[in-house]
Structures are given as C-alpha cells and as structure tokens.
Amino acid sequence: MSVAQPQPKVQVPDIAAQVTYAMRQMGISPIPRNYELFYEAYIGSNPKLTRELAALGSRATQDELDAIGAQYFSQHQVNMVDGAHSRIVGELESLVTLLRQEHSSLESYNKLLGETYSRITSKSASSADLLHNAISLLSDATGSKMERGKVTMDGVEAKSREMEDIRKELDEYKKIANTDSLTRLHNRRAFDDRLAAIYDSPLGRTTTTLIIADIDNFKKINDTFGHPVGDKILATVANVIKSNLRKDVFVARTGGEEFAVILEGSSSEDAMIVAERVRRSLEATPFRNSKTGVNYGPVTLSLGLCLASEGDSPQDLYQKSDVALYCAKSNGRNRSVTYEDGMKKELSKSWLLYKK
Incomplete structure (x- = not known):
C-alpha cells in the first residue's frame, strides 16, 4: 500500500463558499440558477461551460447567464x-x-x-x-x-x-x-446527495467505502487528440467502471475526468479488490480508432479509497479519499491507495498538476 511523505495539512476549501465568492466578485445575483452555473463551472464537469462563463468577464448580464443555463442545463x-x-x-x-x-x-x-x-x-x-x-x-x-x-x-x-x-x-x-448526459452515470448533484445520506445514520458506515477515480494524464489526451476523442474516452471509462461493479452500486461522474463509487456492504479489503478490478480492466482496454488505426491509449486510472467510518462528515470523507488519490498520483499513477492516518495533502497548484 503506497504512502506519501507527511505534508502540512491545509484546510479543504468549501466549494459552496468558493462559488459564492466567485459570484460576488463578478457581481452576479446569488439566485439558485446562477449558483448552479458557477457550481458546474467550479467542479470542471463541463470545460466548454467553464470557458463560456469565463468569457463573460465581470459584467455578465442575467440574460447572458440564462442563455448559457438554457443551453447546458436543459431549462x-x-x-x-x-x-x-x-x-x-x-x-x-x-x-x-x-x-x-x-x-x-x-x-x-x-x-x-x-x-x-x-x-x-x-x-x-x-x-x-x-x-x-x-x-x-x-x-x-x-x-x-x-x-x-x-x-x-x-x-x-x-x-x-x-x-x-x-x-x-x-x-x-x-x-x-441527476444524470450526467455524456456518461449516463449519476452526476455531481446526485453524488452529493448520496454521500450526505451515508451520515444520516451511524449504521453501515463501517461497511461503506468511498472510491474516487481519476483518469491519468487526461489533459494530455484532450490536447493531443481533441475534446471529441476525450468525450468518447470518458464514456468508455464510465462503461468499464460500471461493468465491473454490482448493479446496485452507486457510481457517478463528479468532475471532468473524475468518477466516484460508493461501495456499501463491503470491507475495506473488499473495496480494494473492487478498485483493483476496475483499474486492471481499464488498463487492459484498447483505445484505438478502428478506421484510422490511431492508438489513444494507454488509458489508466488512479484511485483513492476511504472507509466512511474514517470520515467525520461527508466533506471529511471526500477529503480523505482525495488525499489517498493524491498519494496514488504522486507515487506513479495507475494504482489504488487506501487512506491511512498520517497521510496529508497540500492543496496547492501542485495538486492540480496531477489532475491534468
């Protein structure tokens, strides 16, 4: 099991606070439909939306925001x-x-x-x-x-x-x-609800594991082959993940190239077996254009796991799974790592490099 060197602990930023701050800086009215726009842009689940929203600058009108909302959220x-x-x-x-x-x-x-x-x-x-x-x-x-x-x-x-x-x-x-239109998996909204539900009752936390999976070097894939190819790869990765899980397991696309699995009724060891099965299955999946012969691979995943009982809250559980994912990335990628006490992650620009 990989373990990173201890680093100073930095408080995980509150997404809601970040979104609210960004809206306030741009003078955007804090109404629900505007918050949804900035939330999706913040988590990076739709790069095109993020670019269009940024292009509005600091003087975006409500009509412009509503036009983007109607385009991306099927008003x-x-x-x-x-x-x-x-x-x-x-x-x-x-x-x-x-x-x-x-x-x-x-x-x-x-x-x-x-x-x-x-x-x-x-x-x-x-x-x-x-x-x-x-x-x-x-x-x-x-x-x-x-x-x-x-x-x-x-x-x-x-x-x-x-x-x-x-x-x-x-x-x-x-x-x-609550469905991601590209992968047909649950989206971030559905994931946040399901993650919070884990802590509605103390029962089951000892047999529930959160797995966060992130495609390795995905930015390089997009930059080399273009976003249409990247979208096809995302859809294929989603199918590989889903096909290696029980039908009742919750799986979501939580960001641009990030996926999350909430595995219930399993021990930490069983969760690692599941994570490795998914990782190896994707590693063995060919990514080749049948017409041109262009090889887009290899496409691999890094995965971070954390047992729900290790987290004090949904946010803490997600943070610790993300810490484990950081360790998987920093120790060579294409591996699964379970969170352990002592693991730390410095939330800085260096972490974003691993997610590119």
Whole structure:
C-alpha cells in the first residue's frame, strides 16, 4: 500500500463558499440558477461551460447567464418538473374538494336520519301516513347517498391514478436532472446527495467505502487528440467502471475526468479488490480508432479509497479519499491507495498538476 511523505495539512476549501465568492466578485445575483452555473463551472464537469462563463468577464448580464443555463442545463426540463409539481398540487386540491363534498353530503344524510328518527319516535307521530312518508324519504335519501358515494369513490380512484402517473413522470424528470448526459452515470448533484445520506445514520458506515477515480494524464489526451476523442474516452471509462461493479452500486461522474463509487456492504479489503478490478480492466482496454488505426491509449486510472467510518462528515470523507488519490498520483499513477492516518495533502497548484 503506497504512502506519501507527511505534508502540512491545509484546510479543504468549501466549494459552496468558493462559488459564492466567485459570484460576488463578478457581481452576479446569488439566485439558485446562477449558483448552479458557477457550481458546474467550479467542479470542471463541463470545460466548454467553464470557458463560456469565463468569457463573460465581470459584467455578465442575467440574460447572458440564462442563455448559457438554457443551453447546458436543459431549462425545459426544469419547467417540466415545475409543471409536474403544479399538476400534482392541482390533483390534490381536486381530491380534497371531492372529499369535502362527500363529508358535507354525509353530514346532511346523518342529520336527515336524526330528524326522521325524532319524528317517528315522537308521541305526536301517530299517523300511518307520516310513517310511510318517513320511510319513503329515507329510502330515496339512502339510494341517493349510495349513488353519490359511488361517484365519489370513482372520482377518488381516478384522481389517485392521475397522481400516480404524474408521480412517475416527475420521477423520470428527476432522474434526468441527476444524470450526467455524456456518461449516463449519476452526476455531481446526485453524488452529493448520496454521500450526505451515508451520515444520516451511524449504521453501515463501517461497511461503506468511498472510491474516487481519476483518469491519468487526461489533459494530455484532450490536447493531443481533441475534446471529441476525450468525450468518447470518458464514456468508455464510465462503461468499464460500471461493468465491473454490482448493479446496485452507486457510481457517478463528479468532475471532468473524475468518477466516484460508493461501495456499501463491503470491507475495506473488499473495496480494494473492487478498485483493483476496475483499474486492471481499464488498463487492459484498447483505445484505438478502428478506421484510422490511431492508438489513444494507454488509458489508466488512479484511485483513492476511504472507509466512511474514517470520515467525520461527508466533506471529511471526500477529503480523505482525495488525499489517498493524491498519494496514488504522486507515487506513479495507475494504482489504488487506501487512506491511512498520517497521510496529508497540500492543496496547492501542485495538486492540480496531477489532475491534468
């Protein structure tokens, strides 16, 4: 197991604080859709977006920002999600109205029953006609009540089916919003949610490992062969990673050439076996253009692992996995390293060199 020489510990920068600071420096309004733009640019998951956002300079207008947002984040999907929410609210309001009407109808029927009973039991109700009229009235009211009840139940069932259809539609929109369009893996947004969920309960932390994988020398690949080739390599790497994991394992693309795996129900030793299986599988994968014969390889991964129980929080777990990844990079790349106490990483420009 590789171990780097101890280095001074530097506090990991808070992504949210960095994003907020950058927006403030550029005079950008701190609204959610602007934050999303700068968040994606900060983590580097879309280099083209980062370049276009930087090109706006310090005087970007909201219209310019919205134009970029519509281009990269499929704003129509956001509108569809909002529309689905509105439709669910509308169906719920209709259902509540329907049930209130039924409740009112039931109260009226109960009141009628009470009044009829009082009349029948009254000492003055000696007339046979009165008794006959009361029975006739109850019969009509009961039949009408049963018919209204059937209509209400049919309405409730219809509303329930409609809401279930909308819920499925909304789930599909959310799935799209949490999926990386290039690799079809989970994106950074979904990863952050899943990582935080690890710490919702102390159970399972001792059998959950975070693995961060980073493609070695990816900047050189992009610079040599171009971004279209780089995108194809990213998609292939994603497929290799996914094909070497159980179907229920969470895997995401968390940055430009960075991937993350949250492995649950396994020991630290088992996690290392999984990481090495992924690494060796990619190392053995040919990257060659079948038409031109150009060889894009070798393409390799460096991986950093950390058991969830080693981290005090989601941020701490990610930091320690990143420290292990740093050690894998600094000790020759194309290897897997598990975090150990004593490992340190100086977060400076030198670390960015390893990620290029």
